[in-house]
Amino acid sequence: MKMKTNMNKASRKRSRKEAKASSSTSTSGAADLSRSRSRSPSPSPSPSPVVPSPAPADDLQSSRHKRNRRKKSQRHREPSPSPSPSSPLRTRAAELHSANGGTADVPPSSEPVDAVKVVPSMDAVVKVFCTHTEPNFSLPWQRKRQYSSSSSGFIISGRRVLTNAHSVEHFTQVKLKKRGSDTKYLATVLAIGTECDIALLTVSDDEFWQDVSPVHFGSLPALQDAVTVVGYPIGGDTISVTSGVVSRIEILSYVHGSTELLGLQIDAAINSGNSGGPAFNDKGKCVGIAFQSLKHEDVENIGYVIPTPVITHFITDYEKSGQYTGFPILGVEWQKMENPDLRKAIGMKPDQKGVRVRRVEPTAPESGCLHPSDIILSFDGVDIANDGTVPFRHGERIGFSYLVSQKYTGQKAVVKVLRDSKVLEFSIKLATHKRLIPAHIKGRPPSYYIVAGFVFTAVSVPYLRSEYGKDYEYDAPVKLLDKHLHAMAQSEDEQLVVVSQVLVADINIGYEDIVNTQVISFNGKPVKNLKSLVQMVEECNEEFLKFDLEYQQIVVLETKSAKAATQDILTTHCIPSAMSDDLKT
Incomplete structure (x- = not known):
């Protein structure tokens, strides 16, 4: 028992x-x-x-x-049997070496080691090193001190790499480093899409492309779909992973490009250095590029991702023309038609919906057919609601500008409008936006012209940001802001020309305090752009140079004395030329 x-x-x-x-x-x-x-x-x-x-x-x-x-x-x-080369029980060092394209003979181990999962898509994520030299808008004849930054990118088909446009803005040198590698490879920038904040790079060294598989794109995710953002943010040198879910899909404001395009909001942290890194779904497909985050005391872990429709549009645009041409727009300002009395007064039938045209861009192709007070009923056969939205996916609506952004520059679209109780259709050739104050200068140095110590330049958003800081929309002069937000260019080459500053000299006594003031006309002739001003001043044979400025200010200088003093002022301030290179031709 x-x-x-x-x-x-x-x-x-x-x-x-x-x-x-x-x-x-x-x-x-x-x-x-x-x-x-x-x-x-x-x-x-x-x-x-x-x-x-x-x-x-x-x-x-x-x-x-x-x-x-x-x-x-x-x-x-x-x-215990020794692990075979195909066994999941391999050493960590051997697996990492293999991930970088090497081969290793793994000696038998007396004890099995934990297997490490290596996702092939992660090996395609690279670290981007860029040296920037930004323009100096206050002193446009020179550039600022260079600085370096690091960000993320990833390899796609065709021996190309995607990253953010702001990661390589004003670049002088770009280098890429693969995961687990100690080599930095020189990269060539193929295209920069400032509006969509995407840049396309390549590397000429064949070694860079060895033993690495390109990332494949997935479809637009749904709400609550899991996403994993991979990149090289601050806080370390190795690859980093953050996970979250898609919390919102809508038209977002792209800060770098000052545009509005489709975007994803996720609840995963996107920190400095994450920019340009891919966002993967749970099948290992790329569904977007990390590009900006919301930083506010009342929110946390809100990041934004450029979705695949925007990415594929950028890539296709480059492949079609060999360069980036941009996202077209419908050159109108519009008003919602949600008020029933407003719809009745305009003559809309109960079954008709749309938005009212407030203004039409004079430089847009639409100016030839669309008029103020027209009601846009549909775009390319898709009906537009009174709030300006169109059906997107099941249970979702989105702004109708999404339909326009899916087109390419030069393509045509059919617009149906209601005018004087009649329904009309127009075929419109779409084009990009021409702003009086452009949102960016696309890597070009700023234009300038100097005469008698007066520094003339053209206003842009980067110029305003340089002069008044990130809060320029609050700190810049009211008239400049009004033109930035509401003014429309009357011609393709129109610019807003200002006196940026006055380099003090005997010739300009009494004018020293003139700063960032618009030039309206010269000797009674309107100033269309900076180049026209240069031509008029250089060819002037009258006794005086007379500049009419805003706020009813005038500047009068003797022509011969002003031109003679210019060279001395340039020498004093070590300025190589009285005008930028683009104004010399």
């Missing part, structure tokens, strides 16, 4: 050990499965998360402790 009891105890003890070993073996797989299910609202039969989430430290220690106990019991029975 006693022997039987002891045998039962031994049997139960052995059963507990086997059950415990079995539980330890399945822990990792179950954890991975539950983690991948938590990332996706609709789990697939065989989930494949982009990046395995790290287990807590105590779980890892517990798992290792269980494996060590199991290995000790196995040693009494039979020796």
